[in-house]
Amino acid sequence: MIFTQLNPGSCRTYLIADEKSREAFLVDPVLEQVQDYLKTIEQQKLTLTQVIDTHTHADHISGGATLKDQLGCEYTMHTNAPARCVTFHLPDGFECRLGNMPVKVLFTPGHTRDSVTLILPDLVLTGDVLFLDDAGAGRTDLPGGDAGEHWDSLQRILGLPDHLMVYPAHEYRNRQPSTLKQQKQRNPNLQPRSKQAYRDYLEGLKLGPAEWMKDVLKANYACARDPRAAWIPVDVPACEVKGTLGQGANDQLVAGIPPDQVKRALEGDNPPLLLDVRDPEELTGELRHIEGIINIPVTELARRLGELEGIQAREIVTVCKSGGRAHTAAQVLMQAGFPKVHVMVGGMTAWKQAGYPTASQ
Numbered sequence: 001m002i003f004t005q006l007n008p009g010s011c012r013t014y015l016i017a018d019e020k021s022r023e024a025f026l027v028d029p030v031l032e033q034v035q036d037y038l039k040t041i042e043q044q045k046l047t048l049t050q051v052i053d054t055h056t057h058a059d060h061i062s063g064g065a066t067l068k069d070q071l072g073c074e075y076t077m078h079t080n081a082p083a084r085c086v087t088f089h090l091p092d093g094f095e096c097r098l099g100n101m102p103v104k105v106l107f108t109p110g111h112t113r114d115s116v117t118l119i120l121p122d123l124v125l126t127g128d129v130l131f132l133d134d135a136g137a138g139r140t141d142l143p144g145g146d147a148g149e150h151w152d153s154l155q156r157i158l159g160l161p162d163h164l165m166v167y168p169a170h171e172y173r174n175r176q177p178s179t180l181k182q183q184k185q186r187n188p189n190l191q192p193r194s195k196q197a198y199r200d201y202l203e204g205l206k207l208g209p210a211e212w213m214k215d216v217l218k219a220n221y222a223c224a225r226d227p228r229a230a231w232i233p234v235d236v237p238a239c240e241v242k243g244t245l246g247q248g249a250n251d252q253l254v255a256g257i258p259p260d261q262v263k264r265a266l267e268g269d270n271p272p273l274l275l276d277v278r279d280p281e282e283l284t285g286e287l288r289h290i291e292g293i294i295n296i297p298v299t300e301l302a303r304r305l306g307e308l309e310g311i312q313a314r315e316i317v318t319v320c321k322s323g324g325r326a327h328t329a330a331q332v333l334m335q336a337g338f339p340k341v342h343v344m345v346g347g348m349t350a351w352k353q354a355g356y357p358t359a360s361q
Contacts (some may be wrong), residue, residue, distance in 0.1 A: 001101060006040060007033055010172045010237065011060050014125060018099025025050045027118065027125055028121035028169045029063035031227045038070070050074045050088075050096065054127030054169055055115040056081060056220050058142050058213040059238045060125065061230060065223040078107060080114040085223035086202070090116060099226040099263050110150025111239075117157065121299035123165040124180065128239050129153050130167045130189065132175040137189040138239045140202050141219060142300055147202040151195045158190060172237040205323065213238060241350065254330040256345040259354050262317055266292075272342075275308075277301060277329040287321065287348040298325045301332050307340075315340040322347040 002017035007030060015037075017024035024046040029037060041048055045338070048071050051064045065085045068075040076096075079089040090096075092107035104119040109128040115138075118125040128138030133269070137154070140147045162181035183191050193201070215230040224230070257265075265272050274290055276283065277298040283289040296304050298320070308316075316338060318326035323346055330341045344351070352358065 002044070002046075004040075005167070006037060010170055012169050012171060013037070013062075014062075014167060015040065015046075016098060016103075016120070017044070018101060021099040022046050023049050023099055025052060025096070025103065026067065027052045028054055028057070028127070029067060030061040031061040031066060031225070032075075034063040034066050034070075037067070041071075048073045049098075050076055052090075052096075052118065053077045053081070053083075054118065055112040056083065056217060057169075058217050058220075059170075060232060061216060061219050061224050061227060066225050069225070078114040078116045079107075080109075082114070082221050083092040083223050084221075106156060108153035109144075109146075110140055110146055112142065113144040113146075115153070117153075119160065119164070122163070123167055123177075124157075124160060125167050125169075126157065127169045130157055130166065130183070130187070131240065132166065132171060132183070133178065133186045134188065135168075135170075135172065135175060135240055136187060138170075142213065142239075147199040148195055150202070151198040153266045154189060160186065170237075170239055172240065177239050190297065213341065254334065255329055255342050256323075257342040258345045259316060259351045259356060262344050262351075262353075263356055265315075265317075266290075270315075271319045273311060274317050274319055275329065275333075275346075276319045277325050278320050278348075282321065284360050287352055289348070290319065290351065291357070293319065298329045298332075301329050305333075305336050308333075312338050313340070315342070317342050317344050319344045319351075320347045322349050 002019055004014045004015045005014055011030050013029050014027040015024060022045055027046055029051060050073055051067050053062050053064050054178040064075045067073060073084050074088045076088040077086045079091050090105045094105040096103040098318060106119055108115050108117045111128040115127050115129050117127060117129055130137050140150050140283055160180055164180045165177050166180055167177050168185050212231055219229040274293040276289055276293040276295045279297050280295060283295060318329040320326040323343055326343045326347060330343050333341045
């Protein structure tokens, strides 16, 4: 078997070929690299029979449609894939053949509704369902993502043979592929926890896609052949949890402050500014909000920092439902140079449980 990773950047495209028949599969191609792929295929005297996208990508435009047009190969994705140009839809358990080698399809949704994992005799291509080591896995807050489904998918992956080498669709920090057995030891998303605990963990980290990612999804739904169909920043770790944060923001350490201390501070002579980073509709929901807050959703905070100009020296307490998004927002603020930032521990859930006053308007 010929197996090669072709891309210079963080997106991984895998060329798999049968040495005897010279038939080849290309997995997760990037549109900008198509000409390089064609040269490689020609130089190695291969016949590309199939392009497979492991899921609908949100951080790059797929080269699948263009390769199908130019080479007449099949363009395959899972049955749930919305792209109109897919020529063959892969059901769960389907077995492709590359020469005499089986390539089994495992349906692993959670990152997207159409995510699949490809199982070969000695390796597994996990797409964005599982990354390497501390990168964990692809985020579940993109359109079509679901934390509970992702937990189910990881249970399926945990049942695969330990010897398989894990190759994800992204690697942002030069981590090296290793066996599934090693990933079970190193990867935080594979550690034992209940489905609800896993869902709570990921929901607490919810960041939401950057606007440009929504544009990329639309371009892939429409089978775009033009790399300018959507603007894409270079090598941003966007498909990781909190991946759209600015560089270095993930490393910021944030101090928490319990609701009772927040309440006392608000009643003092120099009250902090409360920044509620939930979506606007949540402010009038069951938990309501604290009187006098400023509302900037965490998904918009990085581009709306100008609205906080002039108050950098003031103490800011970030607030959300339970603390996850507020922690992310605090990291963004600290990376931007705000020196006095805290997170209200437990968010509005803890504030309400303490019986403290809320507003609905």
